[in-house]
Amino acid sequence: MAGRLAEGLSRAKGSFGQGLRRILARGRPVGADLYEELTETLILGDTGVAAATAAVDEVRRLAERTGVTDAEGLRRLLAQVIAERLGPAGGLDLPAPPDGRGGGCLGVILVVGVNGTGKTTTVAKLAARLLAEGRHPLLAQADTFRAAATEQTLVWAGRLGLEVVHHRVGSDPAAVAFDGVRAAIARGNDVLLVDTAGRLHTKTGLIEELKKVARILGREVPGAPHERLLVLDGTAGLNSLEQARVFGEAVSxxxxxxxxxxxxxxxxxxLAIREQFGxxxxxxGVGEGLDDLVPFDPEVYAGELLL
Ligand SMILES: Nc1nc2c(ncn2[C@@H]2O[C@H](COP(=O)(O)OP(=O)(O)OP(=O)(O)O)[C@@H](O)[C@H]2O)c(=O)[nH]1
Ligand SMILES: [Mg+2]
Incomplete structure (x- = not known):
């Protein structure tokens, strides 16, 4: 698991990480210049100005408090600060599956995000992961804008041996969500993954549709959708992340x-994403294959970049 994250980070480790490690190399004098260079390198690595400044300020405070005066010591402090700022390790937070005696409930995962970020692929990867954990996922394709969305999901589902609930192009995404829940309960699935269209942010009417999907899911299953995941493209510029905010406002x-x-x-x-979205x-995601999705581990991430 940690190995996959490390592999996936190899490009970033090579340039971004190398830049940081060079600045914080053994023997370099610690002072204002070094802190400034560190901030610049973080910003160049797409952390955003706010996160870069806050992280370096925190490192400086910690260094002063603990009497660290060497660049190598700062490197360990920066790894610690980055890991802390990124919060706890990732993973899904789903209710216990139905136990057949009235306990537990269907887990529902709603996946949203701007066009082309990797939602459909992520749904397939999550389903693969859940299958490996012994769960019984059902897929619902609520992207009713394009026939290709359903075809793509059917291909993944075929490879995973899973079923897909889908409707005709142009139909109401909330109706797909509704049918998805009904089908999951009837067929004894314990997780429903709902994929959505990516072009919602351009029209408020469509954002309303997304809200309706979430509302219907919540009406049919207590607490659903239990996971409401925003998929962001890590290669897109920081400005493009802003458009994703609309999705957050729609589905909390x-x-x-x-x-x-x-x-x-x-x-x-x-780091920028953690900072911007809180x-x-x-x-x-670290590749296009089914097992190229890893739970995010801040300590492994920081360690890969810096240690
Ligand atoms: N390298 C790499 N490619 C990825 C990753 N995740 C998704 N992709 C690729 O990104 C492209 C778009 O992925 P989709 O899953 O179709 O994206 P989407 O958000 O569903 O797109 P729309 O439904 O059109 O909004 C595909 O070519 C995927 O193979 C990843 O982690 N790494
Ligand atoms: Mg898609």
Whole structure:
């Protein structure tokens, strides 16, 4: 698990991490110049200005308090500060599955995000992970804008041996969600994964549709959707993250999935996203395959970059 995250970060480790490790190399004098260089390198690595400044301030405070005066010591402090700022390790937070005696309940995961970020792939990867954990997932394709969305999901489902609830193009996504819940309960599935369309942010009417999907799920299953995950493309610029905010406002997110971390040399985006959204990064995508989704571990991440 930690190994997959480390592998996925290899590009970022090579350029972003190398930059940080060079600044914090043994023997370098610690002073204002070093702190400034560190801040700049973090910003160049896509951490965003706010996260970079806050992290370096925190490192400086800790160094002064604990009497650390060497660059190597600062490197360990920075790893610690980054891991802390990223919060607890990721993973899904789902209710216990139905136990057949009235206990437990269907777990529902709603996946949202801007067009092309990797939602459909992430749904398939999450389903693969849940299958491996012994759960019985059902997929619902609530992206009714494009026939290709359903085809794509059917291909993944075929590979996983899973069923898909889907409707015709142009039908109401909330109706797919409703049918998904009914089908999951009738067929004895214990998790329902609901995929959605990516073009919602351009029209408020469509945001209303997304809210309706969440509302219907909540009406049919207590506490659902239990996970409301926003999928963000780790290679997209920081400005493009802003458009994703609309989704958060629509469905009150529980966490973030950052995809394509394997494709960026600027691994700092994880920190920027944590800072901008104030939500835990639950998983990261590190490739296009079914097992290329790993629960995010802040300590492994910080260690890979710095230690
Ligand atoms: N390298 C890499 N590619 C990824 C990752 N996740 C998704 N992709 C690729 O990104 C592309 C878009 O993925 P989709 O899952 O179709 O994205 P989507 O958000 O469902 O797209 P729309 O439904 O059009 O909004 C595909 O080519 C995926 O293979 C990842 O973690 N790493
Ligand atoms: Mg899709």
């Amino acid at each position: 997110l529980t966490g973030i999935v950052i995809t394509k971390l394997d494709g960026t040399a600027r691994g700092g985006v994880v 939500l835990p990064v639950k998983f990261v």
